[in-house]
Ligand SMILES: NC(=O)C1=CN([C@@H]2O[C@H](COP(=O)(O)OP(=O)(O)OC[C@H]3O[C@@H](n4cnc5c(N)ncnc54)[C@H](O)[C@@H]3O)[C@@H](O)[C@H]2O)[C@@H](O)CC1
């Protein structure tokens with residue numbers, strides 16, 4: 001599915017109004033279509049419109065006019081007396097009753113037409129008060145274009161937001177519906193077309209069908225050498241995270257690889273050695289429980305088909321040198337996660353610009369703060385542009401991890417919103433790195449494709465797991481057990 005930001009929506013909207021259709025006619029078309037879709041889902045007797053002061057409010061009044069014509073009782077609550085011209089025109093055409101204080105909520109349907117993509121600041125208190133009252137009423141809510149309070153690009157909420165049962169959006173879904181609080185702002189999504197000029201400035205929203213056919217058939221006459229060698233380098237005395245790392249490593253087998261390697265600092269080797277007998281565990285030189293830079297020890301690792309590094313390693317100059325060694329000498333794809341990210345953020349990012357290998361970086365918001373030197377709020381408010389710019393500047397593929405993840409290689413951009421809150425636990429990131437290294441070693445696909453596929457595998461596995469295990473009780477180990485179901489889904493054409 002393709003989504004657009006509010007900036008693109010505003011651009012095509014104003015182009016359409018200036019060159020093709022007058023804004024009042026678009027509003028009429030929108031209101032009529034909103035009414036039609038609403039009646040597909042509900043058969044209301046008494047409807048309350050929440051009417052804002054501009055385009056979204058005008059849409060609600062048109063919708064209300066169509067419902068009145070059908071003999072439905074419709075009242076309008078106006079949050080402001082200062083209305084835009086189009087909104088005022090439709091207020092004058094509306095024949096129901098008006099309220100300037102929120103009336104008693106004895107209705108069977110609420111229409112949210114307070115604010116659409118024009119939201120531009122923290123909500124005023126009277127808006128927050130109305131939103132909280134209607135959310136608590138438990139009445140069904142249909143939101144028009146964007147649930148009020150949600151930023152259409154970032155999904156960030158501005159003080160409060162409408163929790164709609166049905167959201168009807170105009171022309172294209174907006175990216176904010178798949179990010180942050182946007183994820184909790186509606187249950188069902190419908191799209192109406194009103195003749196806005198098309199665009200191709202899309203952000204792709206990943207869907208199950210995108211991954212069908214990605215797995216090759218495994219021929220009978222093959223052996224472990226046919227399926228790639230995946231390597232994880234991780235761990236330190238301070239953060240042994242033994243089971244988790246080994247487990248990440250084990251995930252590579254679930255990805256189909258032939259050999260799975262786990263290299264850890266020598267001093268912690270015994271913590272990992274026999275946890276998973278099928279993983280080849282080896283040690284690297286170490287100092288005080290951390291990895292120690294040693295070119296001779298790293299050279300044989302250049303033969304690996306993928307390398308993921310950083311999980312539980314702690315920040316150190318030696319780790320930085322190890323990363324630099326791979327950037328200069330390795331010729332496949334290197335995944336930088338956790339302390340590999342923190343280490344290059346601390347000691348310098350410029351080597352990323354001049355490298356032999358391809359790189360995937362997997363920061364969560366805090367790690368992205370260190371890498372991009374931007375504040376949390378700035379990243380949350382503009383995650384799509386920031387991820388894309390970063391990927392472009394350093395010529396890497398980035399997975400900006402959050403409730404849904406943003407993936408970019410600097411040119412294409414996509415959102416992966418598979419998964420559920422069971423993933424909001426320590427260890428999910430390690431699991432993703434294990435999946436990534438396996439996918440990269442096993443399949444002949446680009447880093448961007450591998451990033452999308454890996455986010456889908458992890459997220460979707462958590463969705464399968466939640467059919468049997470409560471989200472609160474689910475661990476990353478549990479989730480990994482359901483990767484098999486995701487592979488089955490990919491193969492079922
Ligand atoms: N996309 C399109 O081409 C069309 C859009 N239409 C509707 O128009 C909407 C966009 O209309 P507008 O740009 O006029 O803006 P909106 O109706 O989305 O809202 C802007 C209004 O809300 C107020 N506002 C913004 N932030 C606020 C805050 N934090 N607290 C209180 N008030 C706040 C502004 O002062 C302004 O009056 C769309 O979402 C859609 O519903 C339709 O009328 C038809 C065509």
Ligand SMILES: [K+]
Nearest residue numbers: 112115146148
């Ligand atoms: K709205």
